Amino acid sequence: MVKELIVKILRRVDAAKPTGSVVSIIMPPRKQISDVSKLLTEELGKSSCIKDRTTRNSVAEAQTSAIQRLKLYNKVPPNGLCLYTGLVMEDDNKGEKKIVIDFEPNRPINLNIYSCGLNFVTDEVKKELLANEPPFGFIIVDGNGALYGTLQGRAKEVINKFTVELPKKHARGGQSSVRFGRLRVEKRHNYLRKVCEVAESCFLVNDRVTVTGLVLAGSADFKNELEKTQMFDPRLAEKVVKVVDICYGGENGFNQAIELSQDALESVRFVKERKSISKFFDEIATDSGMVCYGVADTMKLIDAKSIARVLLFEGSADQICHTCACSCVTPTPMRLSYQYVTPEKIAETREFTDQDGSPLDLEGTEVFTEWITENYRGLGIELELVSDRSPEGTQFLKGFGGVCGFLRYKLEQELLLGGVEWTSDDEDFM
Template sequence: MELYPDETELWKIKKTYQYLSTIKGNGTSMISLVIPSNEHISKVSKMLSDELATASNIKSRINRSSVLSAISSVQQKLKYYTKTPNNGLIIYCGTFTDENNKEKKILIEIEPLKPLNSSFYICDSKFHTNILLEMIQVDQKIAFIILDGKGALFGILAGNNKEILYKLNVNLPKKHGRGGQSALRFSRIRIEKRTNFIRKICELADQYYLSDFNKNFIEGLVIAGPADLKNELISSELFNEKLREKILSIIDISYGGEIGFNKAIENSSSVLDQLKCIKEKKIIESFFDEIEKDTGKYVYGCEETCNSLTNGFLSKIILWENLEIERMVYIDSFTNLEIVKFKKINECDKTECLDENPKLVFSAKCNVIDWVIENKNKCETQIYIITDRTPEGAQFVKGFGGIGGILKF
């Protein structure tokens, strides 16, 4: 299944962060362990052995027992790893009291979406989840092309990190009244050099922002510079249509080069803040367009959408991030057929269907979004997880229940 970059992984991490942030332990039995990508598992295991010996001296019997149990569980978990995963590893383990006043032990392991550079270990009365929060606040990559008569700069902005990919230096001739009888020749040379400059920029833009061999998956493009050069670039037939569709802003600035790059970032801040909203708006509007045109290539509601997904009919599925609906599975004891029901979480009662039909046996239940993600490899469908913080998102949630999709045919 093709995904919007890391969309479902981000959602899972967000839900894990929200869950772990609410848990409070007794004493200092809640372990938070962060292992960077370059750390050896054997070194971490030795550190935990030392911590185990230290924890044996804790005076409180109950706290000592909980801490020792948590450390031992983490040690056992690390035995499944021969080496640290490419991006590192995060483990949370501890004992807490749930809402039913029962003691419960939890162990969660997370492989981050990007490499970890620092290590962290602490036993506390809560889990330290700031690193998960940083992962949720994903750095969307925005491409920048800064051009003037002296050259062009190609850069990437990801969060607060900027990177210059390439600098092209030229010296374009300016308009002048000199030349006499040679004026036409000077004008022709000027136009020819500008045309070659624009052609080179188009080639480099394809190379750095669209090539299959680079990792610069960009969410948008900002073009900035003085004079008319940037307009010539955008209107050029050589400028890739895929990049033209990603243009977020065209900015007039007085400088080129690195100074121009910094100024373009500063002047486009409001546009960048709206990027997530723009992305959501586009996918929801495409769904609304299918309905407005009455193409029949749309579906909404839990049962209809999930059935279309199971049958491989969906091209795109749109899910509200706070969709609290359970997919409940029952088995008919006579025919052995699977029967699926959808219920809001606060309305879930696994015995309701059993009272209506004694032949049914409750089998399992799962959040709808979790079920879609778990079954993502069985279908060729794009997953879009949206919020209700835009007018379009709020309308989708209120009018269509927060779940729908666009059919392939």
């Protein structure tokens, strides 16, 4: 399921107004349906002890609906399963209706949640599925085999793995020690070559590296040999951010490598974030005319199809930033025109016009962060989320509103933006 559809489903769940207790179930890929069904059956039995009749009925209704919906699944889908059931208010607030929403996430979800309460659990799901986290690669290598995996956010995936039987340092006899030593070195060399070749097939697509950073881990000296060997692709070698010692191989070693390399992974994210914001500041300082900032100006240039990339503060949803999607009716052919409007303007008037003064019909309003997250691919825009953990991030949020756009080409922005020159707060910028 695509990310944009996940956004719509979660928005629908958030908009629901429960009239009583509702059930939220989040299952990781390897969870057993029978275990969750057994848990729901036990909880349904306990609900009969609730004294309040209204609460007892709402809990029983939600849990029964969840049990019935899980009967449609033989096993948990490859990416996990999210299930929401309960009674909510009708759209006109004059009655109540039962909703049952279930979907497979757009990527593997590493959450195991059962909740029966007054609200649906969506915050953890949003952080897990909608976060724009860069992927990191892991190579777990020792004398027993190699494992290749990726970590994106909290979702980990094993891409490939294989085992090997290498000769020990000593043999029972039957051949000279020199010959035995030569064969042992040759087999170790061939094994290391295979590790490098498989790494290229896992982390290189169309001659481009698919991961932001690479971690080498293992319990023996193979990881150090892998880092130093010339057989290791230089494009992958330059992505190595850390080499860690672990006690295990295989998937247990993968889990341990993730724990031991968290500091390096955070550092890579931090450096990439600071690099993007610093580039924006450099463009502002040189007055290159290749960037814009603020929701209003960014929206106008997005509508003009002049924006190539948008930097967005990941917490901007807390700000009251709305977009107004309007469709032209005259005199031009029907098309969607995107504008930035404040909630106050929407309350005051329902009349909108484009830059030529042509009337527009209001199609709907959305929070800016939700709109750009859902539509950036269709608009041909790259979206990068940044935080305020660095001084540059704090300055970007306070001085420029946490929103900026990089233009595809230089243009006369003053004319396009209605003759309004940009102003900035020098105290915030400096």
